[in-house]
Amino acid sequence: SSIGSESDDEDASRLNTRDHVQRNSRGFADFRVKRISQHQFGRREIDLVEQEMGGLMTLRKKAAADQPLAGARILVCIHINAQTAVFIETLAQLGATLRCCSCNIYSTQNEATEADIPIFAWRGESDEDFWWCIEQCIETESWSANLILDDGGDATNRMSKQFPALFRQLRGIVEESIPGVHRLYQMCSREPGAPSLLPCPAINLCDSVVKPRFDTYYMAREGIIDGLKRTTDVMLAGKTVCVCGYGYVGKGCSQALRQMGCIVFVTEVDPVCALQACMAGFPVVKLDDIIKKVDILVTCTGNKNVVTMRHFERMKSGCILCNMGHSNTEIDMSALQDKRLTWERVRSTVDHIIFPDGRRIILLAEGRLINMSCISFSSMVVSVTSCTEDVYLLPKKMASLHLPTLGAQLTELNDDQARYLGVNKAGPFKPHNYKY
Numbered sequence: 550s551s552i553g554s555e556s557d558d559e560d561a562s563r564l565n566t567r568d569h570v571q572r573n574s575r576g577f578a579d580f581r582v583k584r585i586s587q588h589q590f591g592r593r594e595i596d597l598v599e600q601e602m603g604g605l606m607t608l609r610k611k612a613a614a615d616q617p618l619a620g621a622r623i624l625v626c627i628h629i630n631a632q633t634a635v636f637i638e639t640l641a642q643l644g645a646t647l648r649c650c651s652c653n654i655y656s657t658q659n660e661a662t663e664a665d666i667p668i669f670a671w672r673g674e675s676d677e678d679f680w681w682c683i684e685q686c687i688e689t690e691s692w693s694a695n696l697i698l699d700d701g702g703d704a705t706n707r708m709s710k711q712f713p714a715l716f717r718q719l720r721g722i723v724e725e726s727i728p729g730v731h732r733l734y735q736m737c738s739r740e741p742g743a744p745s746l747l748p749c750p751a752i753n754l755c756d757s758v759v760k761p762r763f764d765t766y767y768m769a770r771e772g773i774i775d776g777l778k779r780t781t782d783v784m785l786a787g788k789t790v791c792v793c794g795y796g797y798v799g800k801g802c803s804q805a806l807r808q809m810g811c812i813v814f815v816t817e818v819d820p821v822c823a824l825q826a827c828m829a830g831f832p833v834v835k836l837d838d839i840i841k842k843v844d845i846l847v848t849c850t851g852n853k854n855v856v857t858m859r860h861f862e863r864m865k866s867g868c869i870l871c872n873m874g875h876s877n878t879e880i881d882m883s884a885l886q887d888k889r890l891t892w893e894r895v896r897s898t899v900d901h902i903i904f905p906d907g908r909r910i911i912l913l914a915e916g917r918l919i920n921m922s923c924i925s926f927s928s929m930v931v932s933v934t935s936c937t938e939d940v941y942l943l944p945k946k947m948a949s950l951h952l953p954t955l956g957a958q959l960t961e962l963n964d965d966q967a968r969y970l971g972v973n974k975a976g977p978f979k980p981h982n983y984k985y
């Protein structure tokens with residue numbers, strides 16, 4: 550269901566979701582979602598993923614009585630699907646009031662959007678809808694956000710520009726993405742002496758111990774295969790793949806693709822990451838030198854214009870082009886609007902781009918990050934990351950909430966061993982700056 554279909558697209562053009570007021574079974578109407586009639590399927594999906602999200606469910610039970618989030622009014626702008634529904638419902642059960650919208654126009658899982666929480670999100674929003682949905686979550690007559698939970702920085706950016714008075718009253722921001730964190734740093738460190746434009750503390754989730762190692766690495770490792778298979782039904786074994794960027798996402802993708810029998814090349818700008826790729830057995834090459842051979846090209850740099858017309862022009866016919874980075878900047882999409890090229894829609898997240906000589910590139914999700922648009926989420930990974938987003942308990946400890954789900958038995962230090970290592974028996978077991 551998360552891939553969407555042509556019928557989704559047709560419905561989207563017939564119905565204007567923004568103007569379509571619907572009510573749930575309890576008469577609640579403060580939301581805009583695709584089809585409220587799908588809610589039973591959505592609820593079943595949520596029930597299903599709750600079983601994999603042991604950490605969050607444990608947190609609900611442990612903290613529900615304390616209501617640690619009472620008074621929190623959270624503008625939530627993240628991917629909206631069954632897994633994040635569990636997260637959103639957890640925040641509500643811990644006392645927060647929320648208004649939620651999607652951080653990506655393609656990633657919403659329509660049937661998982663029904664709740665008594667105001668949600669403004671549907672798959673295939675236009676850009677205008679996207680910003681409208683965010684604005685519905687900033688303030689209403691009786692509610693205004695005092696916290697933002699953001700993935701990509703769009704909600705933060707919109708609030709700071711269009712609602713400056715409300716923005717100044719914020720109590721905190723949690724940002725999940727690298728580009729969003731980058732913008733937050735830009736807001737607080739301007740020219741020397743200039744006041745920070747950031748009115749409140751912000752939590753940089755990307756630098757938490759857990760996020761890159763679980764969400765980023767494992768999500769990429771599982772997601773890349775799922776995304777390629779679901780969209781193109783491609784046989785991966787024996788394919789020549791180039792992965793641009795060997796950070797956490799690139800490492801996950803490269804490893805998964807090699808496991809499937811692909812011949813994987815890597816491009817990097819950072820010598821440390823390049824060396825890591827070499828030591829893991831991936832040849833580090835320049836994209837220009839390899840492009841003619843590549844069957845599948847995956848970008849994961851978080852950068853812009855990594856793949857440009859210079860590369861498109863030399864690609865093999867049938868080359869699959871996709872992006873695992875946050876936004877849609879890595880593939881030069883404006884170059885692909887060239888009048889000489891013909892676009893043919895194959896599936897809702899697959900386009901053929903045909904060159905005058907008949908060669909075609911298979912572009913996934915219009916250059917937006919493929920795993921959020923074209924695959925199901927890994928519930929366990931979302932659970933691990935969501936627990937990190939809570940400042941109520943320490944992130945490293947939160948990892949232990951998930952161990953029972955995996956049947957893991959932790960060894961306990963005895964007094965003598967703890968003294969010998971110079972640590973507390975209950976942890977932390979590593980210095981603050983330890984690189985896991």
Ligand code: NAD
Pocket residue numbers: 726727728761764765768769772793794795796797798799816817818819822849850851852855873874875876918919920921
């Ligand atoms: P990272 O910073 O660890 O890695 C990016 C790597 O790309 C770096 O090593 C950098 O040196 C390299 N790079 C930059 N420009 C390059 C270029 N022109 N050519 C080759 N290499 C280049 O970041 P990350 O955690 O791996 O995340 C990468 C992107 O993926 C970000 O946009 C991030 O927001 C996004 N992300 C995606 C997912 C997902 O599930 N798809 C999950 C988390 C993050």
